[in-house]
Amino acid sequence: MDELAFIAALRGLPLHPGAQNLRDDCALLEIGGETMVLTHDAIAEGVHYRPGTDPADIAWKLVAVNLSDLASKGAEPIGVLIGAALIDGSARFVEGLRDVLEHHGVTLLGGDTVRPQGPATFGCTAIGRATTTPVPARTGARVGDALYVAGTIGAAMLGFRAGDGAAYLRPQPLLAEGRALAPLAHAMMDVSDGLLLDASRMAAASGCTASIKLNAVPFPTDLSTDDRAEATRWGDDYALLFAATIDAVLPVPAVRVGTMLAAGEHPLLVDGKAAEGSLGYEHG
């Protein structure tokens, strides 16, 4: 069973209304007049990081990818629970955890440890507080909206190739940007699996077709023109992709990369044509 079939099977279980039918990166929980935003992402050796990676970088990435999901909902982080594999270099894991928590002003709430019998898997649950209502979902984009990106697309790919990997291993969740954008975003998500794949997911969830112009995408200045197509299919950048009106006054830097059209034959057009091949990182 692949990931999509598994998630489809999970949709037949008793779901919390805030699970949003498992079609968003976060769950919403209404408590005492507040809306809590919850997300759980796991990362595994050999899948999300290479064997031999500095455990400090594993810890950073583990927390950062979860905070990025909160950022995409405009949520203010409260704390994280960590499911930590006890591996060689756990002291470095704790150092990386300190770095990422202190950098983002987040606290540790608790967790668990497991001594793995093979390649390690780490889990993190991040809990935040919504700062705007409604919380922007994947499903809210409207025909005629502009599609925008805050952050850049391609830095993680360059970092991975260079082998130093700050951008790949130490992504920066755009928490302040997410909070600033949430009130005007009709739909928002982080670009974790590739711009084209994530844009097509937002379009499908919203009943639209996303039309993206490649030369409008905010690539890093050191990305060559030849690498642009690949960079739009590469994940791990943790930029924010959002849909808003074409005349939205943007409170933080973001660039328009396309338009939401009425749903057509394909959920995604790139420079007017249906995108071919893999659009990004499909799990499992």
Place this chain on the structure above:
Amino acid sequence: MDELAFIAALRGLPLHPGAQNLRDDCALLEIGGETMVLTHDAIAEGVHYRPGTDPADIAWKLVAVNLSDLASKGAEPIGVLIGAALIDGSARFVEGLRDVLEHHGVTLLGGDTVRPQGPATFGCTAIGRATTTPVPARTGARVGDALYVAGTIGAAMLGFRAGDGAAYLRPQPLLAEGRALAPLAHAMMDVSDGLLLDASRMAAASGCTASIKLNAVPFPTDLSTDDRAEATRWGDDYALLFAATIDAVLPVPAVRVGTMLAAGEHPLLVDGKAAEGSLGYEHG
């Protein structure tokens, strides 16, 4: 770095006040006048279940051990987030997840999937709502309190030996009992790692010595006298251990197994003597 050293290192990080200095099974989060109770436990192949275990039983155990932590705080479960390994038999995993969620009236909030490169690790975060204030912690036992157990000690061991393992693989979190007991429990925890180990932990956290009478422990009727000592060192029963006044009027069946004494040389006495050897299941 073993589990205790790792957790000690985590205590140097920015902790949420509700993390209770990582000395409890759950974290507490005050939101809008409510207290949320949060826990995250992971289970791993070869550690918490045998290779070849029916994935439906893995799913049950994964959720049940987390619900048991909520039970020990008297919390009413709201939902769970699952970090699921995609393994052979994922359809059975979904079936077991349905069983445990429906049995306990709990909903799925969300989660993530990972395709493991070796033995699988599964994570679960359970979220509940406190039903009493203060929420019983490990630290609240008082000198002169009686120590009680709700549930039995040893059924998991018998199930494991028998190989059918309903008690071992499908533990029953005592949610209703926990809610009923929370208002009168000075301290409460679930017996996940062995009665003696968990009692010594409660005693140490509360600054007491726990004195337990072996023949007062509620063993299953089919447990032989010879197995009693081992059963008190065996985990996975998910009974509730709590401290309350000796004249407490118990709202649900529970038996007194001992007394909290002023802190002495050892945190735990069994039949008046310091317990020797391993007290239970020490992780990592």
